[in-house]
Amino acid sequence: MILKAENISFYYDANQPFQIPDIRLDRGQQLLILGRSGSGKTTILHILAGLLQPKAGEVSIDGTSLYTLKGTQLDKFRGKNIGIIFQKPHILAPLTVEENLMLANYFAGKKTDRITSVLQELGIGHKKKSLVNNLSEGEAQRVSIARALVNEPKLILADEPTASLDDQNAEAVVKLLKDQAEKHQAALVIVTHDQRVKNHISNQITVGI
Amino acid sequence: MNLLKLSWKYLTAKPLSTGLNILLLGLGLAIITVLLLIQDQFESKMTKDAEGIDLVVGAKGSPLQLILSSIYHIDFPTGNIDMEEAKSLGKNRLVKKIIPLGLGDNYQGYRIVGTNHDYLELYKAEFAQGKPWELPFDVVLGSAVAEKMGLKLGDTFIGSHGIGSSSHDHGEHPYTVTGILAPMGNVLDKLVLTSIESVWYTHDEGEEDPGKFQAPVAKTGFPEGEDREVTSLLLQYRNPMAAVQLPRQINSRTSLQAASPSFEISRLFELLGVGVKFVQGIAIVIIIIAGLGIFIALFNSLKERKYDLAVMRTIGASSGQLFIHILLEGVILTFIGAILGILIGHLFLGILVMQNDQGAIGNLSALVFLTEELWIVVFAVFVGIVASLIPAINAYQTDIAKQLSKS
Structure with a gap:
């Protein structure tokens, strides 16, 4: 069991608590979390990523209970085991594509030689030395996927990865995420309100109805 | 990739603001460096040049001027004194040694000093060539x-009256070079030394007795001559009692003036101290402004970078690493500023020395590095830490989830 989230509840305002459905994902399994904007999808993702402590319940990744880890331990665990992709690419602008990936290696404390091969698999091998400002929207999103994959995570979390892309790029990005997750036997969770993604992953839950 | 490189990348991504802050800090530190260098070398040179001279006696006037003109050869002499009166002072039992000086001429700005061989001995002068x-x-x-003048043994040249290089030449009596000193690192390096007789004869007018040009000059004590004058006298005390009695005796009972080098030098430094303090103050203000500049630059950039910092956290950076990342930016900035400041300081002193090679600071060297300069680096890095502390704490406290939801 790679991802197990049980009995999670959370609130920003104690009068409006919300429960999060239990999630169990095995190696290579995929899950689509659907919901309108403001339905708490991103909050769920942050809780799963170890970025936001839930008020109750337990998240465990590959047997490690996420919120029993403290401070630096949690940060390092996240860097090593969880790859996160956002709606916007958020590539660090002063660094080149390659350096962005090297930084992910550095912070996770992993030394890998996967940078070139990951970039090539995603079709942006030739952009290795480019700065983010010289990339198209689609290319930038691929770089952010490459950054999430470079540490060979067990769990890939994607928050609205297709929202700012056109149809063609959106389809390509979803396919890439699926292919890469399958290839590396990682669990994949995509949070979205984008109807275009629906047909690609059959395992779905809907929140905030 | 490591934190140092990461901070460096963020700094070079904003070359204008980074460069400006480095330059500002560098200028402030350059002033401090120049002050340090001048103070250190000036004081040690001043003390070295006055070593072995207990008292200077000359015509009444400013005691500081007397010291400056007779020991350091930088100010105008106070006037001449009667040699008979000077000689009688030499007979005083409190005086161990007395060296007369005849000043007032120059060669291309280098001062000609008429004296005797005791003066060479006083500074333990070594000859590179000749005698x-x-x-x-x-x-x-x-x-x-x-x-500088390209003179060799046996060459001749003509001196000019006065101590600037503009006044009239003494065309009738050329000097002949019989010796060249080894580099001494003191005031002797920039002097032309000769006998008192030479200085007298240069100024003699009218009928002349050609025989006197062939007579050997006095090697010690006063030369023979009637109705003659000297400019000043360098004295050594016979015993500590002399330090108490002699200056008083001379100042009150004769028409001469006695001035103690150590007293006048410390008075000079006291006077200069006010100026030095003022310049130091300006330097510190510049450094504070530079520190503020760094603080503001980091603080402002942090607003744009909160998202970057949150992303770094999601890929595994700890909050402590983000703290160091921001702190390093301040430290790198100020470290480079310190190195730049020290280099500018030395360069500036080098230019100053080159343009003033006959003046008071002409003897200083821009290539001396002091241990105090390491403290400048430490001080600068401290400024960097202080300036980046608040932004770094801010980065440390970044709430990732909140920041990421803000897009």
Whole structure:
């Protein structure tokens, strides 16, 4: 069991608590979390990523209970085991594509030689030395996927990865995420309100109805 | 990739603001460096040049001026004194040694000092070539004079009246170089040394007795001569009692003036101290402004970078690493600023020395590095830490989830 989230509840305002459905994902399994904007999808993702402590319940990744880890331990665990992709690419602008990936290696404390091969698999091998400002929207999103994959995570979390892309790029990005997750036997969770993604992953839950 | 490189990348992504802050800090530190260098070398040179001279006696006037003109050869002499009166002072039992000086001429701005061989002995002068003067108009050159003027043994030149290089020439009596000193690192390097007789004869007018030009000059004590004058006298005390009695005796009972080098030097430093303090103050203000500049630059950039920092957290950076990342930016900035400041300081002093090679600071060297300069680096890095502390704490406290939801 790679991802197990049980009995999670959370609130920003104690009068409006919300429960999060239990999630169990095995190696290579995929899950689509659907919901309108403001339905708490991103909050769920942050809780799963170890970025936001839930008020109750337990998240465990590959047997490690996420919120029993403290401070630096949690940060390092996240860097090593969880790859996160956002709606916007958020590539660090002063660094080149390659350096962005090297930084992910550095912070996770992993030394890998996967940078070139990951970039090539995603079709942006030739952009290795480019700065983010010289990339198209689609290319930038691929770089952010490459950054999430470079540490060979067990769990890939994607928050609205297709929202700012056109149809063609959106389809390509979803396919890439699926292919890469399958290839590396990682669990994949995509949070979205984008109807275009629906047909690609059959395992779905809907929140905030 | 590591934190140092990461901070460096963020700094070079904003070259204008980074460069400006480095330059500002560098200028402030350059002023401090120049002050340190001048103070250190000036004081040690001043003390070295006055070593072995207990008292200077000359015509009444400013005691500081007397010291500056007779020991350091930078100010105008206070006037001349009667040699008979000077001689009688030499007989005083409190005086161990007395060296007369005849000043007032120059060669291309280098001062000609008429004296005796005791003066060479006082500074333990070593000869690179040749030997001390024996006859009138024999001269010994300081190493810098010989080098700058391209003079060799046996060469002749004509001195000019006055101590600037503009006044009239003494065309009738050329000097002959009989000796060149080794580089001494003191005031001798920039002097032209000769006998007192040479200085007298240069100024004699009208009928002349050609025989006197062939007579050997006095090697010690006062030369023979009637109705003659000297400019000043360098004295050594026979015993500690002399330090108490002699200056008082001279100042109150004769028409001469006695001035103690150590007292006048410390008075000079006191006077200069006010100026030094003022310049130091300006430097510190500049450094504070530079520190503020760094603080503001980091603080402002942090607003744009909160998202970057949150992303770094999601890929595994700990909050402590983000703290160091921001702190390093301040430290890198100020470290480079310190190195730049020290280099500018030395360069500036080098230019100053080159343009003033006959003046008071002409003896300083821009290539001396002091241990105090390491403290400048430490101080600068401290400024960097202080300036980046608040932004770094801010980065440390970044709430990732909140920041990421803000897009």
